[in-house]
Amino acid sequence: MLKDVTRLIRILGLALLAMAVFQELQRPPERRSWHGTVLGFIPYDLRFPSLERFSSRLWNPADPRLFTEHPFGVGWVVNIPTALAIVRELAARRRDAF
Numbered sequence: 001m002l003k004d005v006t007r008l009i010r011i012l013g014l015a016l017l018a019m020a021v022f023q024e025l026q027r028p029p030e031r032r033s034w035h036g037t038v039l040g041f042i043p044y045d046l047r048f049p050s051l052e053r054f055s056s057r058l059w060n061p062a063d064p065r066l067f068t069e070h071p072f073g074v075g076w077v078v079n080i081p082t083a084l085a086i087v088r089e090l091a092a093r094r095r096d097a098f
Contacts, residue, residue, distance in 0.1 A: 013073075013074060013075070016039075016042055016044070016075070017044070017074050019039070020036075020038050020044040020074055021046070024036075034046040034047045038074065042074060042075060043069035043070065043075070043076065044075075045071065045073070046072070046073075047072075049071055053072075054071045056071075057069060057070070057071045057077055057079070058077060059079070059080050060079055060081065061082075063082065064082060065079055065082065066078065066079060066082050067079065
């Protein structure tokens with residue numbers, strides 16, 4: 001069952017990637033940005049990845065969002081400082097409950 005779910009997620013990811021590339025190739029070359037959204041809400045970024053983009057999306061304590069746009073590819077990635085803050089808060093609540 002887990003293999004089937006993993007396979008489905010991979011197929012969906014590849015389909016979204018293909019849709020993003022197709023969407024960009026439909027534009028004239030001078031209007032291609034290689035980043036935007038697929039289906040109106042799923043972010044993609046196909047530009048060459050940079051260290052600044054990785055750090056601003058994976059490690060950005062100033063951004064309160066748990067999920068930020070993937071630095072390269074399609075979808076979202078976890079903002080680690082926000083995730084750690086949530087875990088700390090949940091642990092504190094649990095500790096206070098006992």
